[in-house]
Amino acid sequence: MTTTRPAIVASGLRKRYGDKLALDGLDLEVAEGSVLGLLGPNGAGKTTAVSILTTLLRPDGGRAEVAGFDVATQAAQVRTRIGLTGQTDAIDEILTGRQNLVMFGRLHHLSPRAARKRADELLEQFGLTEAADRQAKGYSGGMKRRLDLAVSFVTAPKVLFLDEPTTGQDPRNRMEVWSVVRTLVAGGTTVLLTTHYLDEADQLADRISVVDRGRVIADGTPNELKSRLGASQVDLVLRDERQLDEATEIVARVSGATPDVDRERRRVSAPVHDRVASLTDVLAGLQAAAVAVEDVALRQPTLDDVFMQLTGTRAESDDPAADTTEVAA
Numbered sequence: 001m002t003t004t005r006p007a008i009v010a011s012g013l014r015k016r017y018g019d020k021l022a023l024d025g026l027d028l029e030v031a032e033g034s035v036l037g038l039l040g041p042n043g044a045g046k047t048t049a050v051s052i053l054t055t056l057l058r059p060d061g062g063r064a065e066v067a068g069f070d071v072a073t074q075a076a077q078v079r080t081r082i083g084l085t086g087q088t089d090a091i092d093e094i095l096t097g098r099q100n101l102v103m104f105g106r107l108h109h110l111s112p113r114a115a116r117k118r119a120d121e122l123l124e125q126f127g128l129t130e131a132a133d134r135q136a137k138g139y140s141g142g143m144k145r146r147l148d149l150a151v152s153f154v155t156a157p158k159v160l161f162l163d164e165p166t167t168g169q170d171p172r173n174r175m176e177v178w179s180v181v182r183t184l185v186a187g188g189t190t191v192l193l194t195t196h197y198l199d200e201a202d203q204l205a206d207r208i209s210v211v212d213r214g215r216v217i218a219d220g221t222p223n224e225l226k227s228r229l230g231a232s233q234v235d236l237v238l239r240d241e242r243q244l245d246e247a248t249e250i251v252a253r254v255s256g257a258t259p260d261v262d263r264e265r266r267r268v269s270a271p272v273h274d275r276v277a278s279l280t281d282v283l284a285g286l287q288a289a290a291v292a293v294e295d296v297a298l299r300q301p302t303l304d305d306v307f308m309q310l311t312g313t314r315a316e317s318d319d320p321a322a323d324t325t326e327v328a329a
Ligand SMILES: Nc1ncnc2c1ncn2[C@@H]1O[C@H](COP(=O)(O)OP(=O)(O)OP(=O)(O)O)[C@@H](O)[C@H]1O
Pocket: 017, 018, 020, 021, 022, 040, 041, 042, 043, 044, 045, 046, 047, 048, 049, 318, 319
C-alpha cells in the first residue's frame, strides 16, 4: 500500500433510473485521511454516488475505487473497509440505544468489555446517555438519527460515508456530530459526507465538490470556493419596487457580481468579499441615489446563493418542499 493513493476515486460515473439520469459523468478524488464534502441540492445525485461507492448499487458506466479496491469487481474487499450512515436507519428499534451499540461492537469483534466501553463513550458524545436504556423505538427522530450515526462510529473504518449526517439536528447536535467526525479523521479515517449545508462543508471538509444534476460543477477547498463566491451575502429589501433596477445597479457595482433579484419580495442580494466595507459602500450609494431601504442584512451564503453564482439559476430540485428548506447560517 502506498500512502499517496487516494482513498476514493470515481471517474465518469453514470447511473440512470428509467428516463431519469441520476449521475452524468461524476468524477471525485479524495485523499487518504481527508474529508470531502459533496454539496448539492435535492436530487443532485449525492445518495446515488454514495450507494455506488459503498457497493450497494452498480453504475451503468464509469468506475470507482475505494480503499484501493474496485467497487464493482472487489465489492467484498471494499465492504470490510468502509462504514456507511445513510438516510435510512440501521438501528434495531426493539433494543435500547446501549444494546444497539454493544451489539454492533460485538458484531465487529470487540470484546464484551470493549464493546460496553465504546458504547458508553458514544452515548456520551452523541448526547444519548440519559436515553441509553430506553428502547430506540421511543426515541425522537433526531435521537434515532444520532444513534444511527453513533453505530457507524463504533469501529473506525478506513473510509466512512456519511449521507447528510446532520439533517434534522439542532445546532448543538450538529456540532457534536462535527466533533466526532473530526476525532475520527484525526485517527486517519477518510470521510465523504453529503450535505445541503454550505456551513457544514465549510466546517468539516478539506475539499468540497459541488454537485448538480449528476455531475461536479465546481470543486476546491472551502476557502477557494468562498473566494470565488464571496464570503458573505448582502441582502437588501426596498420600500418601493420601482427602485429595484437602480438598487441592483448599485449592488452590482460594489460587489462586482451579478445580483440575484427577487421582484416580488423587492429583494436584491449579492456576494461580497469585504463585509463591512461593501455594506457601507452599498448604503452610501443607495442614499446618494435616494433609494429607500426597508431592510438590510449581511449573512452567510446559502446553498442557493452558491448555485446562483455557479449556474446563474436557482438550485433545481425534484422535491417541492426543498424550496422552503432553511439553510442554517
Ligand atoms: N430508486 C430510484 N428510482 C428512480 N429514481 C431515482 C431513484 N433513486 C434516485 N432517483 C432519482 O435520481 C436523482 C438523484 O437522486 P439522489 O437520491 O441520488 O439525489 P440526492 O442528491 O441524494 O438528493 P437528496 O439531497 O434529496 O438526498 C433524483 O432525480 C432522484 O429522483
